[in-house]
Amino acid sequence: MEIRKEFLPFTLPTIEDEEIDEVVDTLKNGWLTMGPKTKKFEDEFANYIGCKYAISVNSCTAALFLAGKVLGIKPKDEIILPSLTFASTANIVEHLGARPVFADVDSTICIDPEDIKRKITEKTKAIIPVHYAGHPAAMNEINEIAEDNSILVFEDAAHAVGSEYKGNKIGNGKNLACFSFYATKNMTTGEGGMITTNNEKFAEKLRILRLHGISRDAWKRYSSKGSWYYEVTAAGYKCNMTDINASLGLAQLRKVDSFNKKRAEIVEKYNSEFSKTDVLSTIKSRENTKPAYHLYPLIVDFTKLSLSHAEFIDKFKEYNIGVSLHFIPLHLQPYYKEKYNYKEGDLPKTERFYNSVVSLPLHPRLSDRDVKYIVDSVIEIIQKNKN
Numbered sequence: 201m202e203i204r205k206e207f208l209p210f211t212l213p214t215i216e217d218e219e220i221d222e223v224v225d226t227l228k229n230g231w232l233t234m235g236p237k238t239k240k241f242e243d244e245f246a247n248y249i250g251c252k253y254a255i256s257v258n259s260c261t262a263a264l265f266l267a268g269k270v271l272g273i274k275p276k277d278e279i280i281l282p283s284l285t286f287a288s289t290a291n292i293v294e295h296l297g298a299r300p301v302f303a304d305v306d307s308t309i310c311i312d313p314e315d316i317k318r319k320i321t322e323k324t325k326a327i328i329p330v331h332y333a334g335h336p337a338a339m340n341e342i343n344e345i346a347e348d349n350s351i352l353v354f355e356d357a358a359h360a361v362g363s364e365y366k367g368n369k370i371g372n373g374k375n376l377a378c379f380s381f382y383a384t385k386n387m388t389t390g391e392g393g394m395i396t397t398n399n400e401k402f403a404e405k406l407r408i409l410r411l412h413g414i415s416r417d418a419w420k421r422y423s424s425k426g427s428w429y430y431e432v433t434a435a436g437y438k439c440n441m442t443d444i445n446a447s448l449g450l451a452q453l454r455k456v457d458s459f460n461k462k463r464a465e466i467v468e469k470y471n472s473e474f475s476k477t478d479v480l481s482t483i484k485s486r487e488n489t490k491p492a493y494h495l496y497p498l499i500v501d502f503t504k505l506s507l508s509h510a511e512f513i514d515k516f517k518e519y520n521i522g523v524s525l526h527f528i529p530l531h532l533q534p535y536y537k538e539k540y541n542y543k544e545g546d547l548p549k550t551e552r553f554y555n556s557v558v559s560l561p562l563h564p565r566l567s568d569r570d571v572k573y574i575v576d577s578v579i580e581i582i583q584k585n586k587n
């Protein structure tokens with residue numbers, strides 16, 4: 201096959217006139233930081249998810265940290281989470297002074313409820329399921345385990361804007377859910393995050409904690425004092441969203457369903473082509489779920505190839521295609537491995553997945569021609585390097 205001249209990037213944001221117009225409108229009206237557009241974006245996001253409250257912040261990392269704070273995670277608490285996730289899911293546990301306990305994954309590459317049960321101790325305070333690649337984790341089972349053991353749950357929904365679990369959108373459950381609007385995610389605000397909840401008390405605390413611990417409502421409750429009055433009711437943080445970011449979010453949110461539809465069409469195309477070989481597969485969705493397909497993890501049976509995992513990933517350079525890997529397990533990363541004495545073999549399914557996966561490009565700006573080129577390249581690499 202003919203190698204394309206221009207590089208096909210792993211991911212690209214879809215920024216069109218609507219996004220640009222919305223940002224320019226904000227720049228012209230003069231209110232740059234958190235203001236009317238942020239409020240509007242929160243309202244529209246809550247409406248999209250179907251939940252009561254949405255609290256915007258400047259990243260999903262900040263969202264996860266604040267969720268942990270609001271739930272009262274304290275030093276020495278243990279938090280169970282998958283090892284197969286981005287660094288920040290575990291880093292925020294460290295920032296809270298708590299101890300991350302890594303659990304293995306199930307067949308959808310989300311945290312395995314059976315392994316959660318094995319890892320619960322007297323110190324376990326919370327579970328953080330990650331909806332890997334947009335595939336919803338086994339929330340009914342996880343919530344049941346949590347209830348039985350008086351443990352809290354907050355969800356890393358960075359990949360899951362628009363994912364559905366048993367007919368209900370991720371983020372409209374009983375837990376706090378944290379979304380990411382990083383540039384590579386299903387919708388973007390440049391940088392940004394959102395926490396959704398149906399709990400009014402949590403929503404109120406989150407609004408105070410994200411902006412210096414200042415309670416805007418205190419004066420309303422107590423007195424006839426003017427709007428100049430405010431109270432600092434907690435040593436809060438500075439992680440609010442800005443109206444510039446929210447402008448991008450407003451335009452992206454209107455299109456996220458069409459973005460996700462395009463992603464699903466590409467996934468379908470990849471699946472139908474790759475299932476023609478006995479070397480390639482991908483994650484099968486859990487029953488009664490509708491994933492938002494953030495990533496396309498291509499699973500390769502390397503026993504049938506003469507290439508190693510690293511050599512296979514390297515091959516894509518020759519074809520001018522950007523690929524990635526999600527994720528190098530956290531229990532094998534120097535910081536966590538050394539601090540908590542993890543070793544290879546501790547999480548067998550996680551490690552097996554990591555050693556057999558590569559993430560292919562998956563975003564709405566891929567043309568039919570791009571998708572065909574990626575498929576043809578993968579098939580050619582396989583055919584040229586079969587055992």
Ligand SMILES: *Cc1c(COP(=O)(O)O)cnc(C)c1O
Nearest residue numbers: 259260261286288358380381382
């Ligand atoms: C991207 C990502 C995050 C962090 O999101 P930010 O908005 O960049 O802080 C957290 N968890 C997972 C699984 C992610 O992919």
